Amino acid sequence: MSKSNFSRRGVLKTGAIAGAGLALPTYLRADGHSGYTNAPGDSGTVTIGFNVPQTGPYAEEGLDELRAQELAVEHLNGEGDGGMLNTFSEKNLQGDGILGKKVEFVTGDTQTKSDVARASAQSMIQKDGCIMITGGSSSGVAVAVQGLCQEAGVIFMAGLTHSNDTTGKDRKANGFRHFFNGFMSGAALGPVLEGEYGNERQAYHLTADYNWGWTTQESIQAVTEGMGWGTTETVLTPVGAGDFSSYIAPVLNSGADTLILNHYGGDMVNSLTQAVQFGLKDKQVNGKDFKIIVPLYSELMAAGAGANIEGVIGSMNWNWQLQDEGTKAFVKSFGEKYGFPPSGAAHTCYVQTLLYADAVTRAGTFNPCGVAEALEDFEFDGMGNGPTLYRGSDHQCFKDVLVMKGTENPTNQFDTLEIVDQTPRAQVEYPADHPMFGGAEATLGTCNPGA
């Protein structure tokens, strides 16, 4: 049927060409070894990569991160008012870049998709010669990019990622997280919830059906059950569902008196708004006022939910209303540049960039292994969260956690949340081999300098 005219000469010729093609890369082997990936060498500049979602569901958070990162680069290069460099407990950064090299940056769009985020990070490492990648606004993306940076041999300073897994079972030697996590949210919320709502409640969980939702629910459930609350039901909802009414209607007659929304971003805005429309907030069950709890808050979500958020309790990593010197300095320089207060996502990315720069300065090298060593078990202060520890065994930051509440009578458009409590660091600490964090099997592996 098929025309077959392989001639002996044709096969030989093609074979020879194919063979040469296969052999070429082998011949051209052996990489130049410069000690570590993208070593800046004698050049007067060093490039870092800001890999944030600029489109997609978390674009708002991503763009705010980008603003803060650009601000951090300005401050490192000695432009602007220096922001937190003036309040940071370490005084190694003099505004002359990092180790005397001017800081340059490249940006990329992760679209909140792991594949795209990795492609973008690869481009930063292979094409732009980035020595460090920071940013990200979703735990899935953070875990994916962290894995890539580990393989490529550069440092990853995670942005907004709240899942336990980032520094739990997916922890990596080249990855560092400043943001808090689901477990800490639970530990911080527990006492406040007990104080406000007592210890005889029935909780109903609506959980975003993905890694972050699961770990958050697990953490909150463990805490609430520990203080005597019952769990009526836990329901998984698809991410980006838009309409949650079919999930909220069953809550009304379930006998539960507390609704816990393990949702983030647009999902949380929708589910909370619909819960309020269903009249849950004005309901009375078991002789108690019905309450809604949102474990992870952000300013952008609070703004989206508007008045519905009044009186709803949740937790945060940092808020611009804090009154310490570091926060004031950062809010001032951010506000002067952009005209509005920074979000928690912006804060964590700003701090991560400065912490990296400082670690390089203390290590005296850009080598990821040296930087990692400088960051491990590093104690610092003046970055807005009080005294903070970068734990060496899992590369997670430990600091105070804020418990927030939707403002009852907002005075201006930025006044959406008020601070209820600042849970001290000791209360949110946990051992590195905690079962929710991969147990004893979870390891960082060894640091990889690449090349």
Added chain:
Amino acid sequence: MLGMNAKDTMLFVVVTLMVLLAPILLNPFPTDSAFSQFNAGYPALMQRFVIFGILVIGFNILFGLTGYLSFGHAAFLGVGSFAAVWMFKLLSYNIVPAIALSIIVAGLFSVVIGYVALRRSGIYFSILTLAFAQMMYAIAYSDLVGKMFNTIVTNGETGLQVYLDDPQILYSEGDPKLPHLFGWEMNDSFTWDVGGWSFVFQNGYYLAGICMLIAFYISIRIFRSPFGLMLRSIKSNQQRLNYVGVSTRPYMLTAFVISGMYAGLAGGLMSAMDPLTGAERMFWTASGEIVIMAILGGVGTLVGPILGAGAIKYMENIVSTINDNVVRGWFEFMPDGLADFMVTIIHPFIGKGWHLTLGLVFMGVVIFLPGGLVELGQRIGGLFRRKKSSDTPSGATKPAE
């Protein structure tokens, strides 16, 4: 050569040279120049060019030849990558079993989906494939299979990756800890610094490139075979074939499975280049992207899919990384006011606005070049060629009556 006519051989040789020399051809600007931003010759992006090239070449066998628009092709890419990563986890980082299994698994899935979806044609077929793909996406994203057996199969949103404590039963001491072909590491590369340029030749890229050349060759043979002719006749008038007494379904199913296996190969290669995979690879936008690539390059042409895949991946990876600072760098020579003006004009089309640029390019191609980028090439070629007596391109067919 190798059963191809002179014209196809020429095309194949040109594509081969382009693939082999891509690290040089795609790096036209010296590393330190202002326009180095436009260089695409770094391994990760070149890998994507050829891998998506394979995917769209396969898609083109179904859409371009048979005329069936599958809107769920990303699902096969997804199962292919999951299969490959599972091989890494269970056997070893050697890519041979991984890629073999990814092709087989994608083939099996496409037999089942094709068997059902091909009962309908036109828009109904597209919707059926879309529905299957979304179903598979939902299953993978929530890891429903894993939950059923109380284990991990796709690892949901976090994505599947290889951990240090995975069994890897074929692993022997001294093997690389990253995907390799019998010890030949995918990530190894050789950098050739010459003048202001720096060209990177990476093993993984060449492996993917050779796979694409093989896939391209097979596609040429299918296009020129009696089987390809049958697919073409299904596209032009399936009813007439049925009246003549030809059972078309086995042909369509074969085409569907072949293109599914191409997608599986692409998925396996993606995992081999970067051993992590997630469900979002199967999302419907990913399937839509494949359709756009095919149309942008030129549906039903041999080389169109490769061009389309390259064009879209280039926009996604290059245009999205251009930010205002970079643009300002280009216009430095202008007075301040004018430079700011230029930045303001360009701003909506770069960085987060890359979709807008892509949309405009796509509209332009669909309106002015219905034959895709291939038609553009032909028109430019036509300008420089002497007028020949109407010799029709080999792809075009004349009605029989």
